[in-house]
Amino acid sequence: MPTRDRLLGVTVAVLWGLNFLAIRVGLDHFPPFFFAGLRFLVIAVPVILFVRRPDVPVKWLLLYGFGFGFLQFAFLFAAMNAGMPTGLASLVLQSSAPFTIILGALLLREKVSRRQILGITVAVAGMCLIGYDRAQAASLIPVVLTLLAGLGWAFGNLGNRLARGEEPMRSMLWMCVVPPIPMLALSTVVEGPTTGWHALATAFSWDGWPALAGLAYIVLLGTIAGSGLWTVLISRHPAGVVAPFSLMVPVVGIAGAWIFLDETPSVLSMVGAAVVIAGCLGGMSTRRRTRTAATTVEPLRV
Incomplete structure (x- = not known):
């Protein structure tokens, strides 16, 4: 991989x-489900108007959008709103990688190596x-919610894989069309029919501009x-060569939360983070059988 592409990989990780810091800023103003729905709604409207739909089966596009867009971010935003530290959220969401492998083996009969x-x-x-x-420091519920977000992402990965687009x-952009309606419906039921829209109206003020900046980011x-x-x-290099850059995302997330949000993770959490990254890195590594063989690993996108 040339230096230019390595720098692009580092840029994506940063x-x-x-992005997790932007989510944290947005959640300080918006209710979680409304904010998640608004995030996708802003993308969905121009996509419907200007982007041609990909030539993939609708059912797999729906699974991709419902898993990756709705389930993942409903649980993730709820977890962070319930007190999940920003940096640790970026790390625990990596659970999507082992979840994807397990679901692929159970539902798609994919082979799992030792x-x-x-x-x-x-x-x-x-x-x-x-x-x-x-669990020693606070409630375990935010961690469980973040793990469920990783599981939802894994189901979205299966939908993306089955679509074979x-x-x-283009598939990623049209995936964003799926979450807004169910997410805003969930917001109406749980948060109230006017709570989110009132927060949006007040966002156009001096106190609310950071939330809009977070949404724009x-x-x-x-x-x-x-x-x-x-x-x-991914179009230039084998997925197995590109995928390790995604493991830098929680490193940036934890460091950013430490610098900008004054979140200092405990020693045990940092040990756990190192173990998770080592496991994900080891799990995505495979021996090449041919010169072009590579492991397909879904990227970390938030």
């Missing part, structure tokens, strides 16, 4: 890692360390720019 099984085991051990540490960027830099650059890298 964009996605800082190396992947070992990687999953190590990653789960790291998650248990983090869960134990959080030849235009991944998530849409423009986190989703469109980050995913666009990632798609370019």
Whole structure:
């Protein structure tokens, strides 16, 4: 991989890692489900108007959008709103990688190598360390919600994989069309029919502008720019070469939360984080049988 593409990979990791800080800023103003729905609504409207729908089966596009867009972010935003530290949220969401491997084996009859099984085991051990540490300091519920977000992302990965689209960027954009209606309906039921819209109206003020800035970052830099650059890298190189850059995302997320939000993770949580990253990295590594063989690993996108 040339230096230019390595720098692009690092850029994507930084964009996605800082995305968690933008989510935190937005949640300080918006209710979680409304904010998640608004995030996708802002993308969905221009996509419907100006982007041609990808030539993939609708059912798999719906599964992709419902898992990756609705389930993942409903649980993630609820977890962070319930007190899940920003940096640890970026780390625990990595559970989507072992979840994807397990669901692929159970539902798609995909082969799981011994190396992947070992990687999953190590990653789960790291998650248990983090869960134990959080249970001593605060409620375990935010950790559980974040794990459910990782599981929802894994279902979205299966939908994306089954769609087998030849235009991944177009599929990603049309995936954003699926979550707004169910997410805003959930917001209406749980948060109230006017709560989110009132928060949006008050966001156009001096006190509310950071939330709008966070929303703009998530849409423009986190989703469109980050995913666009990632798609370019995946088109140029084997997925197994590109995927390790996603493991830098929680490193950036934890460091950013420490610097800007004064979130200092405990020693046990940092040990757990290192164990999770080691497990994910080990699980995505495979021995090449041919010069072109590579492991397909879904990227971390938030």
